[in-house]
Structures are given as structure tokens and as C-alpha cells.
């Protein structure tokens with residue numbers, strides 16, 4: 001993409017349709033995919049929520065079947081479903097589902113609706129913590145973008161619970177994070193849900209972790225500084 005065209009881009013320029021087969025109803029469906037190669041990162045929040053120019057890929061991360069209502073994150077949507085999972089989703093989602101089309105570009109509200117359906121499907125399937133934690137974290141991010149901090153915190157608290165189970169299980173990497181990155185994430189999210197005690201506990205683990213990269217420890221120190229500043233302000 002050359003510089004002179006820079007401002008001519010729209011969200012639609014970063015999207016394309018791909019045909020896949022729904023793992024539940026086995027119908028061919030079109031899913032909208034983000035062209036990752038063209039993305040330009042502007043910044044990241046401390047818990048890794050990325051902001052890109054022109055498009056928010058997060059809005060497109062849930063794939064959904066227009067025919068049967070099955071929805072999941074892109075990374076797991078095509079995974080085979082057990083017959084017990086299929087039965088449950090048929091009963092509790094598909095039997096009430098009416099065929100629907102989604103707009104070519106996804107408004108925040110529409111993206112949130114699709115995440116809610118994906119979370120409901122994941123809940124019904126009793127999806128693993130690695131899947132639940134990422135869904136909840138991404139939903140929390142959408143609520144952050146919407147400015148709804150109360151629901152954001154509720155999603156984050158649930159994500160923290162799922163991340164803690166993953167930490168205890170210890171099969172790293174989990175959800176794309178090695179052990180130190182997960183510990184930082186738990187510290188960061190605990191701070192965001194106002195659980196200072198937990199946050200400091202995770203930071204303690206991070207500071208004692210010999211495997212943790214210096215940049216991650218630095219982030220941890222920034223967080224600790226932020227907490228001490230907040231304490232001063234609170235008096």
C-alpha cells in the first residue's frame with residue numbers, strides 16, 4: 001500500500017469473504033476475514049488490546065453460521081464438534097435460530113451480539129478455559145471500546161477466573177502466552193477489576209521469575225508504580 005493512497009482506505013478494503021463448511025449443520029457459509037498483512041498498529045493497551053488504523057479486527061473474530069447459529073472464535077470455529085456438543089447446540093441454539101445476514105462491515109453493537117452468541121455456544125459446549133478466557137477477554141475489550149466499564153469488569157473478572165485455572169494447570173503456552181506473559185496478564189487484569197491484593201501477588205511472582213523478559217518486568221514495574229500513584233491520589 002503506498003503512502004499517497006493512505007487516506008483512501010476504508011474498513012471494507014481490509015476484508016474478504018471466505019467459504020467454509022459449518023461444523024454443526026455442514027452447510028457452506030461465507031465468513032468475513034481480515035487481511036492481516038495490511039494492518040497498521042497504532043497502539044496497544046497494557047493488557048494487549050490492539051488499536052489499528054481503519055479497522056478493528058476484533059470485531060471480526062467471531063465466525064457465525066447464518067443457518068444454524070453456531071458461533072465461535074475464528075481460531076476454533078472449524079474444529080470438529082463432538083456429537084454430544086452438536087446435540088446440545090441444536091437443542092439450545094439452532095432450534096430457535098432464524099437465518100440472518102450480517103452487514104458487510106461490522107458495527108461494535110453487531111460484533112458484541114456475535115460474541116454473546118459465541119459465548120453462549122462455548123458455555124453450552126463447556127469449552128475449555130483457554131477458549132473461554134480469550135472470548136471473555138475479547139468481549140471485555142469490546143465493552144471497553146463501547147465505554148461500558150461495568151460490564152467490561154464483569155467480563156474481565158470471569159476471564160481472570162479462567163486464566164487462573166490455566167495458570168494452575170501449567171500447560172504453557174496457553175492462549176498464546178508463556179508462563180510469564182500469563183502472570184503479567186493476571187496482574188494487569190486484577191488491577192483493572194480493582195483487586196489490588198491479587199495484582200501485587202501476581203507482580204511478586206513476575207519479579208521473581210527468572211524466565212521473564214526484561215521488557216515484561218518493566219511493564220510490571222510500570223503497573224506497580226501506577227498502583228502507588230493511585231494510592232497517593234486516594235489518600
Ligand SMILES: [Zn+2]
Pocket residue numbers: 022023024025026027065066067068069070
Ligand atoms: Zn451451521
